[in-house]
Every structure is written in structure tokens, then in C-alpha cells.
Amino acid sequence: MQEMSAKALKLGIPLSVQVDLTYRCNEQCVHCYLDHEDHGEMTTAEIKHLFDQLADAGVFFLTMSGGEILLRKDFFEILEYARRLLFSVKLKTNAVLIGKRQADRMRELGVQSVQISIYSHRPEVHDGITKAPGSLKRSIRAIRFLKEQGLQVTIANVLMLQNLGDYPGVKALGDELGVPVTLDPTITPKMDGDRSLLQLNIDSAALQGVFRDPGLVGDVEEFCAPPKGVDDDALDMLPCSAGHTACYVSPYGDVYPCVQFPLPSGNVRRTPFLDIWRHSERLNEVRTITARDLPSCSQCGHVGNCTRCPGLAFMEGDMRGPSTQDCEKSFARTGIPSTDLPAKRSAPSAPATLVQIQLAPATARANGQLIPA
């Protein structure tokens, strides 16, 4: 897989793309960063046309997410089309709408894996987060259906104030169901720049406790070891695959480096995907940035093993700046503050005035073909 990624990077190929099919959802999770109103999501024909372009561009891994993907009436038609194009398909879903029939169809169509969000083993906590009574029960039932069909399933849990003490219970639930569990202590700000969701983040003391749980991190001494300091290898590293071998497409056709990096780089309703991928000024700017180019982070001892997300940094105001959430993680993990953390804590930066998501212009359609406005 590493060789494949390295080759894709060298050839400039988008190996992996996440397409959000809709932002509509049948849950109202308290930590969700999306606007669930439908502002004109892509039609079936537009999505198929996009998938054709992604296949031609060399995309291998296609993740379909949302919102809730099964709210789309054409979901299985879209999935079937994706599989006909031989994508390796991963689905992200709350699974509330997955019954035996849906699980069976997913197996027939050769879905590679299904990631399901579970926030607690206790219904009152999980359903309190999703604001959907009965959602935990239905999600667990769906996991059983999917496992019966032999599908690969993972549970994704997000740590927040409401469920902090329950992650061992979610792990135990995963063990009982035979499903691995991933845990993310990151609350993502809203895509429109609203940072109020960050109040749901667990505090530094709690994060320290999580990072010292051997059941989660394995070797605590290794995981929490002091940073190695600044060296050339660390400085020449790319931050992540966003914009390099991966990108994201919104339900409205907007292309971003990543779902957590909402830098509008083009819209597939106006411009062919490969043109955006190759020639977008913004994507090309993202591609030039290594750790060496980050004014603060390049001087920070954590630079070699920080989990810095350029998207979170962008949403904080500067894609070359630090991501305070990741500074907090590095501190919680090692006990050593990052270069910027003391300043950030004393005077938090104002959020960036983000370029707002551009809604697609109204276009006429004939025979399913998109006609540019």
C-alpha cells in the first residue's frame, strides 16, 4: 500500500476520493459540522458522470459518505455504478436504515467496508448525541446484518464531553460484535467557519488520561515519549495526503483537499474533475507546503510526530499555521507544550473568514447531460 501511495504521489494521481452524496441526515448529532439543508445536491446523472471522471483520473479508493447516504433514493443505483467502474468502495453511514435486504445488496455489490458511527454503548448517551431515539439499537442491528453477510465493518467513535467515559464500553461492544473500533478525539468546526462546536472537545486533563490508556494506545511509554525535535526528515515531510493523493467532493460538486479542509478548489459542475485536480491554483498551492514552510511548526520540537491537520489549521485562519487542537493533543500526549500553545491559550485566534462554499448555479439539463450556465 505504501508503494502504491508513493507511486500515485509521483504520478500525481488521486488515489483516494471521498464523495459526500448528501448533507441531509436522519440524525442530528450534536457535534456535526454540516449544514443538513439540501441546497441542490448533485443528481444521479451528475454523480455517475463524476464517477466516470474519477475512474478515468485513476481513483481507486472511493469513500461515499454524507450526511446519511441511504437517505438518497438512488443510493443503490449509485453504488452499483461505482462498482461497475471497479472502485474499491467504502461506505460511511449511521446504518440506521440498513436492514437485512440492504446488507445483502451491499455484499452482492462487493462493498469493501462499512464504517458506522457509534458514540456510546449506552442508548441514552448515544441517542442523546444523535438526537434520534432508538438509533443505537438500529445501528447495532445493522452491524449484525452486515457481519452476517461477511462484510468488513468498523465502528467510528468521536470523543466529546458527552461520551468521554464510555469509550471502553464502545470497545467492548466492538469486541462482542467482532468489529474493530477507531476513536477520534477531534471535534471538527463547522464547515462555514463556526467554531462553537469546539466547546464539545474534552479538556486537556481528560485527553491526557485517554492517551495513557494502554488499552487504546498500546505502549504508553512509546506513545507518550517526548518529541524528537526538528530534523530535515521531519521538515521535508508532507502533512498528509490531502491534495496530494486524495481529495473530497461535496454533494454540490465542490472539490476540497479534504472534508476537513474546506478550501474551495473548483466545482465539478463547471469544470472537469481532472482539470481541477491538475490545475486548481489552490490545490497546487497546498501541494507546495511541507513542514519546512510552516513558520511556527517548523521551529517546534513536535514537528516530526505531531498530528497537525492542515485543514484544521486552515479553519483556524492559516493553512500554514498551527492547528491548536493538534497542539493540545501533542501536549496531552507528551507533557511538552508546542511552540505556539502558550500563546494560543492566552489569546485564541479569531476564526478565518472562510471563503464560503459556492452553491452551484442553476443549470439546464437535457438528456441527463449538464449544460454549463
Add this chain to the structure above:
Amino acid sequence: MNRKQYVARSSEIAARRLGDETMIMSAHDSTLFTLNPVATAIWEGADGATALEDIVRTRVCASFEVELGIALRDAQRLAERLAEHGILLLADAPFPASN
């Protein structure tokens, strides 16, 4: 008389060209294969109607400097290995044409 062997690409896979190689993942067990250019040529010729020997003769020997006997033996081993993971289908006769 050696019976001819026919090969067809399974639909229960994910696949994509990456430069001159091909990435293939089994939908059953998620095993990931990278086919080198020679194996890619065989893969692309595996239409279910063409015998493996003919694929090797026209796509491998014609393009790469390799003797038919050696190339065919390697191709048979490759085909068997891919078939074990459900990536290629093997038969002694052409596969029926699919709709």
C-alpha cells in the same frame, strides 16, 4: 494434447491502472495485488474468450522479450495465484458471454 486454459477477470474485485501497473483488490478478503506491466498485459487480455496461451503470445511475447514457453508457465502460475483469491476465473473452455 495440452488443453487450453481460459481466463476471465472476476467482477468481485476493485481494479485500477496506476502508471504501467494495475492495482487489484479482492472484494472477498481485501488482499491487494499490484500487477507489473507483464501481469497487467495478461490481466487486460483476460476477457474470458481468449485462451491464456494466445494472450501470452499476442500481448506478452509480442511486447516483451520473452520466450513463449517461459512466459506461459509464469502466466499459468500467476493465473492460479490470482484465482485462489477470486480475482481471476479459470476454465477449460471459453466463458459464456455476459450481458
